[in-house]
Structures are given as structure tokens and as C-alpha cells.
Amino acid sequence: MAHRSDRRPLLLPLTLALLSLCWAPASPARVVEVSGVPAAGLGQPPADPPLAAAHGYWEVDRDVPCVTPEQHAEIEAQLAANVADLRARGLLPETADKEAGVLLQWPLRAAAHLDDPGYHGISNFVDQDATYPNHLLDYNCGTRTYDLSGGYNHAGTDIFTWPFSWLKMANDDVEVVAAAPGVIVGKYDGYADHNCGFGGGQWNAVYVQHADGSTAWYGHMKSGSTTPKNVGASVAAGEYLGVVGSSGNSTGPHLHFELYDNLGQLVDPWSGPCNSLNADGWWAEQRPYYDPAINALRTHSAPPVWPSCPNTEITNEQIHYQAGDLVYFATYYRDQLQNQISTYQLLKPDGSVWQEWTAWLNVPHYAASWWYWSWYLPFGDDGVWKFRVTYQGQTVEHLFSVGTATAAPSVTGTTRLHPAEPNPFNPATSIRFTLGDGGPIDLSIHDLAGRRVATLRRDVLEKGEHLAVWDGSSDDGATAASGVYFVRLATAGASQTQRIVMLK
Ligand SMILES: [Zn+2]
Structure with missing residues (x-):
């Protein structure tokens, strides 16, 4: 070693x-x-x-439900009304094909302009323990979920974006996509999406019913980002639904993904020893617990x-x-x-x-x-x-x-670091520089490894001629050893360097 x-x-x-x-x-x-x-x-x-x-x-940190029981009931009623209407108009089959197996793809993807190797993490799974508070059980028998004293058990999977979630939201970096093909049975947009807590009101969301009658909820999306398709339109698996946001009861951009079977029973799509809601997992390819x-x-x-x-x-x-x-x-x-x-x-x-x-x-x-x-x-x-x-x-x-x-910015105007005199030197050298513009400067001495040895001037200076002297002492008071050093003049957005040699 x-x-x-x-x-x-x-x-x-x-x-x-x-x-x-x-x-x-x-x-x-x-x-x-x-x-x-x-x-x-x-x-x-x-x-x-x-x-x-x-x-x-x-x-x-877990304090407040994403969807309050009241909001949940409201959404369910609205979706039921939409489904009845779509059936009456022939846009949804009267009875779902319960045998049509639905396998889910990952409901997020990086936008084409994002080339990071990853963009998400998971903060919460479904709480499988119906009692509360502080009775936590996720599908894998762990506690990566939450419940609340008011009777809330987390009913979905929370997938957050990382790093720089707010910047990602501003740049439309992470898109919500349909996990399975189906028909849009509900869509809400235009609600505030920079929420930081409970009381955020309604979320922007898309609800998709699959061929087997199951329905996926995609919540918390960015305002104005939801698919231009309307309720009743079909979507393919992997099709764009919106952008990850922080609408509704939310304090950071993430997707709340919730799933119900054809009978309206909650489904936990994750397969594991403590999933008592459904026998099989629903992911086409399940990601690991960690x-x-x-x-x-x-x-x-x-x-x-x-x-x-x-x-x-x-x-x-x-x-x-x-x-x-x-x-x-x-x-x-x-x-x-x-x-x-x-x-x-x-x-x-x-x-x-x-x-x-x-x-x-x-x-x-x-x-x-x-x-x-x-x-x-x-x-x-x-x-x-x-x-x-x-x-x-x-x-x-x-x-x-x-x-x-690279096309790094060059020194502006007539800013110039003049040759140090003398060079080589012992024990001191004069460093003259001209500033083409007034502004902040940083004149420093570095060793060959780039380490800062001494700071000669760090100041806001007028345009014009300036002079500094380096006597070979470092910022910590020691005397620098003989050898090669670099003088560096940094101004706003640019820098010049010069090699100097101290001989003892
Ligand atoms: Zn959630």
C-alpha cells in the first residue's frame, strides 16, 4: 500500500x-x-x-399524507364518473378483461437532454400494516414507508428525483411515462407545483386504466406538463404523461405512483415476503429493494x-x-x-x-x-x-x-500579468500587472501541484497599473522552498499565469 x-x-x-x-x-x-x-x-x-x-x-421526514382521505374519496368519485361516461361513449369496454395480465414498466425516464447515469431514488413504499401510527411494514418486511396517527397508511410508491430536484423540475429533466398501456380516465393540471408542505391543495395527476380494469395513479406532476391527450385517449406503455413536480401535498419534486386492481383494491406492485395485498408483483422487471x-x-x-x-x-x-x-x-x-x-x-x-x-x-x-x-x-x-x-x-x-x-475566456481588455522581476529570484520578486477593467482580482502563488502557497492580493482594484511583491513566504508564515512556482492573476471570468523560480 x-x-x-x-x-x-x-x-x-x-x-x-x-x-x-x-x-x-x-x-x-x-x-x-x-x-x-x-x-x-x-x-x-x-x-x-x-x-x-x-x-x-x-x-x-414524514409528517403529512400526500393524498388526504378526503382528496382520495374525491378522486375516486371523479374517476368512477369518468369511467361510467367513457363506457357510455364506447371508449372503455363495459367489462374489463380481467385475464389481461398487466406488467408495469418503470414509470419515469430521463429526458433526452439529461445524460446522467441516474436521476431518481425511492423514499417510500406502500405501508402493508393497516394499523397506525408507527406500524410500518413494506413489501420486503422493512420500514421504508410511513403512516400517520390520523389513520393514513402510505398507499403508493414515492420516487424522487436526485440530485437537484427543483432544477430538474425547472428543466423538465425527468418525465413521468405510462407504466402500462391503457386509457386516460382522469387528468388534472394547472394546480400549484412548487409546494413545500401540507395544504398544497390538489395535485396535477394522470390516471390510466389498463385492459384488465386496473388503474394507475401518477401524482404530484408539474403544472402545465401533463400530456395534451384528453380523458378517453389511449396511451402506450412508456408514453409521456408529464414532468415530475411538487403539486398537491408535497415538499419536493417526486412521483407518487399508486395502483388499484379491477375491483378497486389497492395493489402493491412490489413482489416480496411481506406483500399481503397481492400474491404476485406487477413489475415486468422489479428493481432491487436497495x-x-x-x-x-x-x-x-x-x-x-x-x-x-x-x-x-x-x-x-x-x-x-x-x-x-x-x-x-x-x-x-x-x-x-x-x-x-x-x-x-x-x-x-x-x-x-x-x-x-x-x-x-x-x-x-x-x-x-x-x-x-x-x-x-x-x-x-x-x-x-x-x-x-x-x-x-x-x-x-x-x-x-x-x-x-477549450475556448476558455481569455483575459479581457488590456489586462496583463507582466514578467516578474527578477526571475529567477532570491529573496523577493516584483509582480506588476495591468487591469483593463476595475473589479475583483486574486493574485496568488501556487506550487507545481497547484496548491495555493501565498495570496498576494485579493481585492477590488481600479483599472490600471498595480504592483505586488512576493518575498517567498507562504500564507501560513513559513518560507517556501527553492523551486518552481506559478503566479496566477485571476479576474472576473479569466486568469493568467506565469512561471517563476526561487533560487536559494
Ligand atoms: Zn406518496
Whole structure:
């Protein structure tokens, strides 16, 4: 183990976010920083210690039903009236073909423009235990469900989008599709879709009756997103029904998928030892109870911001960088389980490994989680880099560029970093720079690995000539060793660098 002697504890600050879906808490979703509670194991450390490291998760909080009993009765009455009307008009058969077996496809898909390996997670299954409160039993004999003292047992499967659910909703990233072919027997749209709690009113939803008389409910959709097809129209399996949203009693974008058989009895489509509602599962291909996967990799210029509900996340995503830039390398998981090891690699354009490290979770389960580490990018390795993560047999790569390999913004106006004098130098050198525009600047010294050694100026300066001196001391007060360094002048949206040599 090459890094054995380097092994050191790396405490990861823990970021906690509340993921409240149908069952909204009284307060909106929030982000809480918890320090010194490392729910993480770090195996092989990276060659260079990261500037920052953190991870966090969405915590499921369950307070309120997605569909109140009153709303449920109202929906059932409306659907019954629609079905009677459609039968009278010959758009639905008088009696369903009970023998027509219905197998369900996954009711969500990524829009064509989304190229992440994953986009969802599951927060709740059907509660199989009819008693309440706090009598929880999902189809797999676990407790990934909820009930309420008022007599509510969760009757559907909640599938949330992840990461950046609100942004995904804004961009129409995740579509609800028909799990089976059938006829639309109900459709509601135009209700508020940025809800953050109970009392959200009606949801935007589509209801599809299948050939065997069973009916699927697709709830919480984005306003204005439901299929242009009307009640009575046929839909094929996999056909677009709408976009995942947060209408109705909901505090975050997700699909509530609920299913009834031809007699109106609740169906739990998941096959498992504790499913007492129906003997067989209804999925054509059932996903595992825990379905661990990497949903996305990202590079960020700053950690993502998770504002309170219903504000859209600020991702701070960036894929074009300059040498010396600070980059946050983030991995977004669903169903991350204890002790599952991830291997993270940062690969230079020539394919060599710049940093490699491993980590795992030290708590039983996160339905949705994210981890990041950050470094300053080194100098002399411009080109297309790869951030590669391997987890549970899945390898995902995210590409980003450094320096001239891209049309990165060049320095504006007449901004210029002049040659340092003297260079090489001992013990100090003068660094003159001209600003074409006034504004914020960051003049810094970096070592060959990209680590920031000294900050010379970080200020808002006037347009014109400026001078700084580096006396070879680092930000922590030490004297830097002899060798090659880089001066970096960063202005809004651009940077210039210059090689300098300290000789002692
Ligand atoms: Zn639900």
C-alpha cells in the first residue's frame, strides 16, 4: 500500500438536508451543517490532502399524507364518473378483461437532454400494516414507508428525483411515462407545483386504466406538463404523461405512483415476503429493494447550494477551468449502503492518475447522498481531464477541461500579468500587472501541484497599473522552498499565469 504511511484520519463535515416529500413537515426543507460526525470511512487517502471534503444526505421526514382521505374519496368519485361516461361513449369496454395480465414498466425516464447515469431514488413504499401510527411494514418486511396517527397508511410508491430536484423540475429533466398501456380516465393540471408542505391543495395527476380494469395513479406532476391527450385517449406503455413536480401535498419534486386492481383494491406492485395485498408483483422487471448507484458526477467551482423549499438549487457547476482553479469533485448517489467502497480518480489529459482515493459510508443507508473533495488544479497539465468513480461495479466518468484545450475566456481588455522581476529570484520578486477593467482580482502563488502557497492580493482594484511583491513566504508564515512556482492573476471570468523560480 503506497499510501499506508500517509494514512490519516480525514473527518468529513456532514451536510444534512431534509428531504420531505408528500409528508411535509411544518417547516420547509433545510440544510444543516453538522461537524465532527463523520459518517464516512476513508480508505486510501489521496496523494495530496484536499482543501475541503464533505458529504451529506437527504433525510426522509414524514409528517403529512400526500393524498388526504378526503382528496382520495374525491378522486375516486371523479374517476368512477369518468369511467361510467367513457363506457357510455364506447371508449372503455363495459367489462374489463380481467385475464389481461398487466406488467408495469418503470414509470419515469430521463429526458433526452439529461445524460446522467441516474436521476431518481425511492423514499417510500406502500405501508402493508393497516394499523397506525408507527406500524410500518413494506413489501420486503422493512420500514421504508410511513403512516400517520390520523389513520393514513402510505398507499403508493414515492420516487424522487436526485440530485437537484427543483432544477430538474425547472428543466423538465425527468418525465413521468405510462407504466402500462391503457386509457386516460382522469387528468388534472394547472394546480400549484412548487409546494413545500401540507395544504398544497390538489395535485396535477394522470390516471390510466389498463385492459384488465386496473388503474394507475401518477401524482404530484408539474403544472402545465401533463400530456395534451384528453380523458378517453389511449396511451402506450412508456408514453409521456408529464414532468415530475411538487403539486398537491408535497415538499419536493417526486412521483407518487399508486395502483388499484379491477375491483378497486389497492395493489402493491412490489413482489416480496411481506406483500399481503397481492400474491404476485406487477413489475415486468422489479428493481432491487436497495438499488445503489451513482446518479451523477459533477465538477463545481464552489459547493452546491441547497436553498430552502421551493427555491431552485444553485449548483455552481462548471466544466471549463484554468490551472490553479479550485475544483470540487462531487458524486451523487442513491441508496448508498454501509461499507460500500467507492474509488475516486482524477486523471490528467495524458491518462496518468493525479489523485486517487477511496471512501465508504459508515451508517446503514442513505436514500440520497452526495460527497465532494476539492483541490487546486496543477499547472502544466492543460487538456481534457477525467473524474472517474467506481462503485458497486459501476464506473462513471465526468470530463472537464483545463486551460487552452477549450475556448476558455481569455483575459479581457488590456489586462496583463507582466514578467516578474527578477526571475529567477532570491529573496523577493516584483509582480506588476495591468487591469483593463476595475473589479475583483486574486493574485496568488501556487506550487507545481497547484496548491495555493501565498495570496498576494485579493481585492477590488481600479483599472490600471498595480504592483505586488512576493518575498517567498507562504500564507501560513513559513518560507517556501527553492523551486518552481506559478503566479496566477485571476479576474472576473479569466486568469493568467506565469512561471517563476526561487533560487536559494
Ligand atoms: Zn406518496
